[in-house]
Amino acid sequence: MSTVQLNGGQQLAMKYYTVAIALFVAQILFGLLSGMQYLIPDFLQGVLDFNVTRTVHINAMVIWLLYGFIGSVYWLLEEESQTEIVGLKLGNLAFWLFTVAVAIVVVVFLFIQMGPGDDFTRWFVNEGREYIEAPRWADIGIVVCVLIFFYNVAATFIKGKWSGISGVLTFDLVALAGLYLAGMFYTTNISVDQYWWWWVIHLWVEATWEVLVGCLMAWGLMKTLGVSRKIVTTWLYIEVALMFGSGILGLGHHYFWIGTPEYWLTIGGFFSALEPIPLVAMVVHAVYDSGVKHMKANNNPALAWLIAHAFGNFFGAGVWGFMHTLPQINLYTHGTQWSASHGHLAFFGAYATIVIAMIYIALREVRGQQSFGADLPDGGWKWKWALGLLNLGVVGMTVALLISGYEQSFIERAVGGSTWLGYFTAQIHPWFVQGMWWRMFFGFVTSAGIILLVWDLLTIGKSRKSGVEAAPNTQTAST
Numbered sequence: 162m163s164t165v166q167l168n169g170g171q172q173l174a175m176k177y178y179t180v181a182i183a184l185f186v187a188q189i190l191f192g193l194l195s196g197m198q199y200l201i202p203d204f205l206q207g208v209l210d211f212n213v214t215r216t217v218h219i220n221a222m223v224i225w226l227l228y229g230f231i232g233s234v235y236w237l238l239e240e241e242s243q244t245e246i247v248g249l250k251l252g253n254l255a256f257w258l259f260t261v262a263v264a265i266v267v268v269v270f271l272f273i274q275m276g277p278g279d280d281f282t283r284w285f286v287n288e289g290r291e292y293i294e295a296p297r298w299a300d301i302g303i304v305v306c307v308l309i310f311f312y313n314v315a316a317t318f319i320k321g322k323w324s325g326i327s328g329v330l331t332f333d334l335v336a337l338a339g340l341y342l343a344g345m346f347y348t349t350n351i352s353v354d355q356y357w358w359w360w361v362i363h364l365w366v367e368a369t370w371e372v373l374v375g376c377l378m379a380w381g382l383m384k385t386l387g388v389s390r391k392i393v394t395t396w397l398y399i400e401v402a403l404m405f406g407s408g409i410l411g412l413g414h415h416y417f418w419i420g421t422p423e424y425w426l427t428i429g430g431f432f433s434a435l436e437p438i439p440l441v442a443m444v445v446h447a448v449y450d451s452g453v454k455h456m457k458a459n460n461n462p463a464l465a466w467l468i469a470h471a472f473g474n475f476f477g478a479g480v481w482g483f484m485h486t487l488p489q490i491n492l493y494t495h496g497t498q499w500s501a502s503h504g505h506l507a508f509f510g511a512y513a514t515i516v517i518a519m520i521y522i523a524l525r526e527v528r529g530q531q532s533f534g535a536d537l538p539d540g541g542w543k544w545k546w547a548l549g550l551l552n553l554g555v556v557g558m559t560v561a562l563l564i565s566g567y568e569q570s571f572i573e574r575a576v577g578g579s580t581w582l583g584y585f586t587a588q589i590h591p592w593f594v595q596g597m598w599w600r601m602f603f604g605f606v607t608s609a610g611i612i613l614l615v616w617d618l619l620t621i622g623k624s625r626k627s628g629v630e631a632a633p634n635t636q637t638a639s640t
């Protein structure tokens with residue numbers, strides 16, 4: 162490691178990646194606690210209630226994925242722009258500010274679990290908007306840090322070279338950062354509040370985040386397989402057009418039952434039904450490139466996780482999303498474990514996977530540009546088992562939740578007519594309860610996977626002397 166010279170952006174990226182993985186571990190720990198509380202409702206009652214464990218679980222997820230994305234952009238920035246990063250010192254400062262803010266927010270979540278909901282709470286404790294619950298002071302801090310990040314990216318590309326990928330990326334970051342502001346808009350009308358809050362959540366994961374990972378995928382395929390820049394850029398443009406074309410108005414699938422006008426039923430149903438199309442294109446692209454290159458990669462774990470991303474995105478977002486996106490169906494499935502089933506497979510399949518792939522791409526360079534192929538000293542058993550267990554665990558949880566969700570839709574909604582009695586009848590039905598146990602079982606499988614993943618990230622390629630040449634040519638043509 163000592164002989165490796167990382168550029169400034171890459172060094173900063175490694176810091177982001179480190180915190181990302183730490184928060185990933187925290188996410189899983191708090192997921193296990195929330196899952197246990199479904200089975201043993203008074204588990205940790207009064208110490209760490211379900212609302213707290215759940216909040217930490219899903220906020221840690223959003224933050225670690227953002228850290229992973231920011232890290233990935235810093236990682237590729239100097240290479241892609243062919244110049245030195247602009248404003249690195251400021252970028253480093255933003256990293257520390259961001260990280261300290263996250264740590265304070267988590268500590269406050271854990272220590273102030275109850276109290277009134279007033280202006281003080283909104284500013285200093287918990288803003289109360291699912292997934293982005295950080296209080297207002299931290300929101301402002303996050304906006305400042307993201308502006309600095311954006312400055313680093315835009316200024317570096319302006320100084321250096323633009324490419325198709327960097328153009329899409331920079332444009333997308335404007336939208337991604339701007340949308341965060343919609344989640345800071347305060348109103349006492351819950352319908353209006355939810356209306357804007359979905360702008361952040363939906364337009365992040367189904368528009369701007371998808372485009373961002375499209376850029377990372379394009380870059381990752383060039384790095385691992387040596388695919389030509391022309392091919393990945395062409396695909397990227399197609400994917401972006403299809404994604405924005407369907408995903409923006411697909412927003413309507415969250416406006417079916419929150420008090421918004423009825424025309425959203427048609428708009429939301431129609432456009433969100435088109436959303437799987439770009440995801441199919443992404444799978445075709447990845448499989449096509451891998452086939453053309455005969456899967457000859459210099460970095461097998463990264464390529465495997467990129468492929469896991471293509472399929473995970475397609476199944477988790479595309480198929481699992483499509484299943485409940487028509488209003489006629491969503492009427493029965495809305496807010497049941499069906500949503501949680503989709504949420505788990507989509508966030509893991511579309512986003513966790515590609516961040517892990519990007520970290521492996523970085524690690525190959527950190528550990529001296531060696532091959533991460535079949536010739537790894539340990540045969541690569543750790544990364545393979547981590548890949549297998551994590552994917553098996555999440556798919557297992559997804560199926561368990563789907564079975565519980567089906568049962569809820571039938572018993573609570575169709576038979577019980579969405580009454581309280583219907584709700585409780587569904588909650589104690591054996592199919593529901595067994596689904597919750599199986600989720601827990603697969604939660605432990607997932608946990609075993611993450612232990613192996615962390616172990617592998619810390620050790621892969623370390624026992625080999627550096628200087629071993631990478632298998633195929635990794636140099637990428639520039640436009």
Ligand code: HEM
Binds near residue numbers: 414433434487
């Ligand atoms: C990677 C992309 C995606 C991610 C990460 C994702 C994640 C999620 C999550 C976490 C929820 C639950 C939100 C809540 O707490 O209420 C949700 C809801 C939903 N998603 Fe997705 N999703 C993605 C893509 C899609 C796509 C492509 C579709 C449609 C084809 C879709 C359809 C829906 C619908 C209809 C709901 C509302 C469920 C309900 O009524 O309870 N999603 N999504």
Ligand code: HEM
Binds near residue numbers: 195196218513555600
């Ligand atoms: C040990 C593994 C895990 C367990 C036991 C677990 C458990 C849970 C539980 C109990 C909830 C609350 C569900 C509810 O309110 O009904 C939840 C929510 C959620 N988890 Fe996990 N989780 C795990 C791993 C993950 C992973 C790896 C991801 C994605 C990367 C993830 C994403 C989510 C999301 C998006 C939600 C919100 C879903 C919604 O509101 O519909 N979880 N999880």
Ligand SMILES: [Fe+2]
Binds near residue numbers: 363367414
């Ligand atoms: Fe959505």
